[in-house]
Amino acid sequence: METTRETGAQVLAELSAAEAAPEAEARDGLDPKEVPAPHGIRVTAVPPWREGLVVQVLPDAYRDIVEIVADAPGPLQAKQIVPRIGLEATTAKIEGTRGKLKRLMERGWLDEDAPGRFTLARHGGDASRVNSR
Structure with missing residues (x-):
């Protein structure tokens, strides 16, 4: 049971980091529409609207x-x-x-x-x- 909680917390932390990553990765030369997710899976990013x-x-x-x-x-x-x-x-x-x-x-x-x-x-x-x- 403790392992499940730890794994869940780790996955949530990785997902939070992946959501925050588009701006940093755009500066690093990666396509901002595709952000590397945990374990090499690519996800499509929808940036928040701003002026x-x-x-x-x-x-x-x-x-x-x-x-x-x-x-x-x-x-x-x-x-x-x-x-x-x-x-x-x-x-x-x-x-x-x-x-x-x-x-x-x-x-x-x-x-x-x-x-x-x-x-x-x-x-x-x-x-x-x-x-x-």
């Missing part, structure tokens, strides 16, 4: 989602986004997209106006920055 950051810093799948949400006339649900990004509307694809939407919301790229309904995050009213290069 001056454009959508091109996001991995392709996340960028597509943000651009679709930005172009929509109102809030969108995951099931509405899936066919627009070229995926089959299966439960697995919808849930995977919902996870990406939640991650984008947590990192400040999107807002969830109502449960499951996503819009572009309001950062001083400058929605045009999403598609700027």
